[in-house]
Amino acid sequence: MPELYDVAAIGNAIVDVISPSTDAFLSDEGLTKGSMVLIDDAQAEALYGRMAAGIEASGGSAANTVAGVASLGGRSAYLGKVANDQLGEVFTHDINAIGVTFDVAPLIGGPATARCLINVTPDGQRTMSTYLGASIHLNPDDVDAKTIESAKIIYLEGYLFDPSEARRAFAKAAGIARASERLIALTLSDSFVVHRHREALLGFIDSEVDILLANEAELTALFETTSFDTAVRSLRGRAKLAAITRGEKGSTVIAGDNIQDIAAAPVQKVVDTTGAGDQYAAGFLFGLAKGRPLDVCGRLGSLAAAEVISHYGPRPQVSLQDLAAKGGL
Amino acid sequence: MPELYDVAAIGNAIVDVISPSTDAFLSDEGLTKGSMVLIDDAQAEALYGRMAAGIEASGGSAANTVAGVASLGGRSAYLGKVANDQLGEVFTHDINAIGVTFDVAPLIGGPATARCLINVTPDGQRTMSTYLGASIHLNPDDVDAKTIESAKIIYLEGYLFDPSEARRAFAKAAGIARASERLIALTLSDSFVVHRHREALLGFIDSEVDILLANEAELTALFETTSFDTAVRSLRGRAKLAAITRGEKGSTVIAGDNIQDIAAAPVQKVVDTTGAGDQYAAGFLFGLAKGRPLDVCGRLGSLAAAEVISHYGPRPQVSLQDLAAKGGL
Numbered sequence: 001m002p003e004l005y006d007v008a009a010i011g012n013a014i015v016d017v018i019s020p021s022t023d024a025f026l027s028d029e030g031l032t033k034g035s036m037v038l039i040d041d042a043q044a045e046a047l048y049g050r051m052a053a054g055i056e057a058s059g060g061s062a063a064n065t066v067a068g069v070a071s072l073g074g075r076s077a078y079l080g081k082v083a084n085d086q087l088g089e090v091f092t093h094d095i096n097a098i099g100v101t102f103d104v105a106p107l108i109g110g111p112a113t114a115r116c117l118i119n120v121t122p123d124g125q126r127t128m129s130t131y132l133g134a135s136i137h138l139n140p141d142d143v144d145a146k147t148i149e150s151a152k153i154i155y156l157e158g159y160l161f162d163p164s165e166a167r168r169a170f171a172k173a174a175g176i177a178r179a180s181e182r183l184i185a186l187t188l189s190d191s192f193v194v195h196r197h198r199e200a201l202l203g204f205i206d207s208e209v210d211i212l213l214a215n216e217a218e219l220t221a222l223f224e225t226t227s228f229d230t231a232v233r234s235l236r237g238r239a240k241l242a243a244i245t246r247g248e249k250g251s252t253v254i255a256g257d258n259i260q261d262i263a264a265a266p267v268q269k270v271v272d273t274t275g276a277g278d279q280y281a282a283g284f285l286f287g288l289a290k291g292r293p294l295d296v297c298g299r300l301g302s303l304a305a306a307e308v309i310s311h312y313g314p315r316p317q318v319s320l321q322d323l324a325a326k327g328g329l
Numbered sequence: 330m331p332e333l334y335d336v337a338a339i340g341n342a343i344v345d346v347i348s349p350s351t352d353a354f355l356s357d358e359g360l361t362k363g364s365m366v367l368i369d370d371a372q373a374e375a376l377y378g379r380m381a382a383g384i385e386a387s388g389g390s391a392a393n394t395v396a397g398v399a400s401l402g403g404r405s406a407y408l409g410k411v412a413n414d415q416l417g418e419v420f421t422h423d424i425n426a427i428g429v430t431f432d433v434a435p436l437i438g439g440p441a442t443a444r445c446l447i448n449v450t451p452d453g454q455r456t457m458s459t460y461l462g463a464s465i466h467l468n469p470d471d472v473d474a475k476t477i478e479s480a481k482i483i484y485l486e487g488y489l490f491d492p493s494e495a496r497r498a499f500a501k502a503a504g505i506a507r508a509s510e511r512l513i514a515l516t517l518s519d520s521f522v523v524h525r526h527r528e529a530l531l532g533f534i535d536s537e538v539d540i541l542l543a544n545e546a547e548l549t550a551l552f553e554t555t556s557f558d559t560a561v562r563s564l565r566g567r568a569k570l571a572a573i574t575r576g577e578k579g580s581t582v583i584a585g586d587n588i589q590d591i592a593a594a595p596v597q598k599v600v601d602t603t604g605a606g607d608q609y610a611a612g613f614l615f616g617l618a619k620g621r622p623l624d625v626c627g628r629l630g631s632l633a634a635a636e637v638i639s640h641y642g643p644r645p646q647v648s649l650q651d652l653a654a655k656g657g658l
Contacts, residue, residue: 094382
């Protein structure tokens with residue numbers, strides 16, 4: 001197949017509801033700052049009722065990443081499931097508008113489009129409570145083999161390891177990618193996901209994953225250590241390539257014995273860290289797909305992450321291609 | 330009746346869809362920068378399909394104003410109509426979450442919740458295309474007399490002069506307010522609205538309005554002049570009190586022969602002017618309801634407007650009460 005796409009991603013198609021919050025509110029709601037928990041319809045309604053007024057924006061981790069790839073001037077496709085409701089229309093509009101190919105048929109007569117209720121504390125940290133709704137009804141028939149076969153990199157969310165019908169779709173996508181010798185990239189998504197599915201994730205990394213994306217907390221959770229250096233050593237021999245984000249400390253790119261630290265890009269004020277890891281992944285994978293050196297891939301990741309944390313909302317508000325050009329990348 | 334509310338407002342209940350745009354896009358779409366046009370369902374769908382990815386946020390001019398009053402620590406109520414759909418839930422949640430009393434029953438089986446498609450150009454100007462949907466189905470039965478009777482100020486949108494069922498509800502609210510000797514405030518809303526309904530607006534101002542809010546373009550349109558000074562002179566003897574906003578030039582507060590210029594509050598970067606006039610009105614009306622001197626009312630307006638134009642979205646993202654305290658107001 002010709003390589004139509006730089007990155008094709010599969011993930012939970014989610015609309016974010018983003019509200020300012022306080023540490024006391026998180027505590028009252030029993031939420032752990034910086035984490036993601038799954039909630040059901042009734043819990044979502046109750047929590048939403050207590051949250052402050054906010055804004056809505058298309059989200060979903062892997063969807064944010066392919067939106068970032070498009071903003072960088074790359075070609076990308078997305079596989080995920082929304083319902084035929086207003087939030088589903090919003091999600092579909094936004095991902096198409098940025099130039100991502102997305103044509104999975106919406107779910108009819110089932111649960112509503114997935115929502116992620118995001119409480120943003122004054123330090124810019126986001127705490128997420130996700131109602132998966134229609135997103136878990138992505139099924140293997142929704143995974144178009146041609147899309148997978150024509151992408152340089154297939155990008156998968158660790159979130160998909162949570163129990164859901166979508167995991168079969170995930171397995172099909174991974175199988176087709178392997179069969180057609182495409183690169184498989186995986187994000188660990190969340191340290192609680194890692195705790196829940198540690199063995200399955202390690203097995204999948206060993207057998208299928210070419211490129212691992214994670215943050216420091218997720219990587220240390222994967223190897224059950226508190227030491228970043230120990231976790232990095234544990235990674236050797238497992239993933240050919242890994243990029244680990246470390247917040248304001250930047251990121252570390254690991255390719256066998258070649259370990260490079262990449263600085264974070266400067267940010268005037270951190271408003272909302274939602275989507276930081278997703279945009280780092282966008283920059284890193286875009287760079288890889290374009291054959292750029294690893295340090296440039298990391299710097300593209302830093303640049304994309306810095307843009308998204310400077311405002312509310314999980315996707316770039318300005319052209320990352322322009323930003324990269326201005327930054328000499 | 331006891332005065333439960335500082336401000337009760339009646340208006341079109343609208344969810345904003347806010348996307349970055351270019352001057353060329355406005356030109357291609359035949360849109361006049363800075364204006365508001367009404368569009369039907371099909372036009373809304375077509376325009377939305379061509380707009381860039383954006384964010385959704387609860388809007389509606391008068392709803393933004395009462396949200397601002399609540400953010401300043403005032404008590405406010407809102408009368409407007411949404412549908413029983415996802416965007417209607419978002420609108421209801423957001424206005425309740427900020428502390429505004431809103432309990433009009435949603436429309437069932439009719440058009441969807443109103444949407445305003447807002448294209449924001451790099452200069453921060455917003456150009457609005459509004460699908461009124463359910464909002465115009467506000468009817469006189471939805472206007473609770475007790476709410477009107479227990480507010481110090483009743484605030485009405487000029488937008489309601491556009492043909493709609495809601496205009497009868499507007500007339501009922503104005504009648505009750507007059508009968509119970511409440512102050513009636515009116516915003517001219519938009520210069521195109523003024524062109525469409527000039528005579529009706531002038532008649533209403535002469536017979537019912539205590540406090541007029543407008544921007545410079547709307548006021549000059551009302552008196553069919555290009556001169557701000559001529560327009561201000563024409564206003565004498567018509568409205569007891571008027572506050573006219575003039576963008577970065579600040580505002581002018583007119584009370585008979587007492588004419589005061591109020592400076593704009595400083596803004597680091599103008600991101601999106603959506604809601605600037607609405608928030609100015611919030612500060613001004615809150616100050617009036619609290620019995621503050623007119624120059625302080627104007628400065629409260631400037632402060633609230635400066636906050637809202639520094640980010641995407643038509644409502645305050647931080648507590649205006651805290652901002653006012655920091656600013657010595």
